[in-house]
Amino acid sequence: MSDWSYWAVQTLNGLQLSMLLFLLSVGLTVIFGLLHFVNLAHGALYALGAYIGISAATATGSYWAGFAAAPVVVALTGILLYLGLMKRMRRAGPMNQVLVTLGLIFVFVDIFRLVWGDIAIGTVEPALFTGRSELFGVVYPTYRLFIIGLGALVMAVLALVLSRTQLGAMIRAGVDNDQMAACLGVNVEKIFFLVFCVGCALAGLAGAVAAPVFSAHPDMGTEILISTLIVVVVGGMGSLRGAIAGSFLVGFAQTFGTVLLPHVASLLIYALLALVLVFRPTGLFPARA
Amino acid sequence: MLELSALETGYGETRVIHGLSLEAQAGRMLAILGRNGAGKTTTLKAVMGLLPVTSGDIRFDGHSIAKTKPYDIARLGVAYVPETRDIFPSLTVKENLTLAGRTAPANAEWTLDRVIDFFPRLGERLSNGGNQLSGGEQQMLAIGRALLMNPRLLILDEPTEGLAPIIVRQIHDKLAALKEAGLTMILVEQNFGFATSLADEVIIVGRGKSVWTGSSDAIRADSETQHKWLGV
Numbered sequence: 001m002s003d004w005s006y007w008a009v010q011t012l013n014g015l016q017l018s019m020l021l022f023l024l025s026v027g028l029t030v031i032f033g034l035l036h037f038v039n040l041a042h043g044a045l046y047a048l049g050a051y052i053g054i055s056a057a058t059a060t061g062s063y064w065a066g067f068a069a070a071p072v073v074v075a076l077t078g079i080l081l082y083l084g085l086m087k088r089m090r091r092a093g094p095m096n097q098v099l100v101t102l103g104l105i106f107v108f109v110d111i112f113r114l115v116w117g118d119i120a121i122g123t124v125e126p127a128l129f130t131g132r133s134e135l136f137g138v139v140y141p142t143y144r145l146f147i148i149g150l151g152a153l154v155m156a157v158l159a160l161v162l163s164r165t166q167l168g169a170m171i172r173a174g175v176d177n178d179q180m181a182a183c184l185g186v187n188v189e190k191i192f193f194l195v196f197c198v199g200c201a202l203a204g205l206a207g208a209v210a211a212p213v214f215s216a217h218p219d220m221g222t223e224i225l226i227s228t229l230i231v232v233v234v235g236g237m238g239s240l241r242g243a244i245a246g247s248f249l250v251g252f253a254q255t256f257g258t259v260l261l262p263h264v265a266s267l268l269i270y271a272l273l274a275l276v277l278v279f280r281p282t283g284l285f286p287a288r289a
Numbered sequence: 290m291l292e293l294s295a296l297e298t299g300y301g302e303t304r305v306i307h308g309l310s311l312e313a314q315a316g317r318m319l320a321i322l323g324r325n326g327a328g329k330t331t332t333l334k335a336v337m338g339l340l341p342v343t344s345g346d347i348r349f350d351g352h353s354i355a356k357t358k359p360y361d362i363a364r365l366g367v368a369y370v371p372e373t374r375d376i377f378p379s380l381t382v383k384e385n386l387t388l389a390g391r392t393a394p395a396n397a398e399w400t401l402d403r404v405i406d407f408f409p410r411l412g413e414r415l416s417n418g419g420n421q422l423s424g425g426e427q428q429m430l431a432i433g434r435a436l437l438m439n440p441r442l443l444i445l446d447e448p449t450e451g452l453a454p455i456i457v458r459q460i461h462d463k464l465a466a467l468k469e470a471g472l473t474m475i476l477v478e479q480n481f482g483f484a485t486s487l488a489d490e491v492i493i494v495g496r497g498k499s500v501w502t503g504s505s506d507a508i509r510a511d512s513e514t515q516h517k518w519l520g521v
Contacts, residue, residue, distance in 0.1 A: 175379065
């Protein structure tokens with residue numbers, strides 16, 4: 001393997017991790033920014049997505065059944081959580097929200113253990129994207145290219161909806177000033193709920209997409225939660241641009257850190273976090289200036 | 290059209306309004322005057338559903354809206370121009386306007402084109418961000434946005450605050466034109482001359498209560514009341 005193609009592969013690895021982080025953090029950041037709600041259980045929803053994806057794929061024999069089922073089931077779970085817990089906790093303050101959603105993580109992890117067992121379970125890639133592809137002389141797993149493409153597609157769709165549609169304007173207005181938006185006849189609660197559902201669905205989608213690469217285990221949600229929270233804080237809460245920038249920074253810092261500085265790689269993203277907090281405490285692209 | 294009876298409201302545990310009653314009649318303009326901290330803005334926020342009504346009632350067209358949510362109040366036809374203008378900085382001028390006009394029927398009186406005719410300055414600024422406007426432009430946008438709600442009642446909180454005299458005169462003429470067209474309005478103002486030259490009725494609020502009501506002419510002639518409650 002030539003030097004050039006080695007770095008190209010690392011770049012693709014970084015891109016792939018960034019896209020997964022993006023799918024997860026975009027939901028988390030808008031829930032922070034719009035609902036002012038700290039949802040630590042977001043990582044658990046990602047793990048749930050992975051398990052649902054695997055189970056649906058196993059039951060039907062088709063990867064795509066899992067791909068379709070995971071976002072729906074996770075969004076429905078999110079709706080139950082919202083109506084049962086979070087709606088009442090909206091004004092309870094961040095500390096109570098952290099406690100409740102931290103508790104939810106333990107509940108979810110035990111549910112995963114009871115239903116799917118302690119051992120990591122894997123699944124197969126879709127037939128359409130098995131094997132390897134050659135891209136400009138670089139050989140790379142096709143399925144991972146699919147993840148990158150899917151992430152880019154979701155990014156583009158969200159950016160378009162947010163910047164070009166009436167719904168997007170209503171969401172931005174709600175983040176800017178929810179009371180004034182309400183005074184202009186915008187049902188802010190309804191919009192927030194819709195955004196919350198989309199955020200949960202994307203976490204589920206991320207889980208289903210990650211399952212063939214990382215395989216599912218009960219703690220996978222907790223492990224990725226830390227990186228996701230760093231993405232949200234680095235990028236700035238509540239903004240799509242922040243989620244995109246944060247995902248790329250953290251995804252590439254993790255990937256290239258492991259390659260270039262293996263001894264300190266695990267510290268690198270915390271160093272990044274500390275740097276951003278010192279120089280831009282509100283993140284790179286906060287929704288509210 | 291809008292009736293407040295023995296209204297009590299405030300922020301959290303702090304009660305600011307202690308039994309305020311007033312009435313805004315259809316097709317007329319009511320000015321609410323009073324010193325800083327008298328509770329004028331608080332009253333408007335309670336009308337818009339932004340503050341809880343602890344006791345008393347707010348009726349719009351005879352129906353209580355004391356427990357109605359802000360977006361439902363807005364949809365009933367009450368438009369609000371807050372003291373802080375509250376232009377959305379992440380939205381362009383055009384988006385700020387169309388957001389308000391999105392539920393208007395096809396034959397609505399106020400359309401984007403008509404608001405631009407009314408405030409030509411906004412037409413030159415349509416693609417600017419909401420945070421790139423001067424104070425006067427922000428005020429025009431806040432009023433234009435409220436008009437695009439096609440309101441039956443327009444509530445304005447200190448529309449002249451911090452504006453240059455020439456802009457104040459422009460805003461005055463625009464509000465006079467709206468009054469001429471028969472729009473019902475409630476105006477909160479510190480600028481006594483501005484308010485009394487526009488309003489039909491005046492209510493003076495002091496310490497969370499109504500302390501004087503009458504016509505604009507009557508308050509202009511009553512220097513004792515002016516001195517006592519307005520410090521004019």
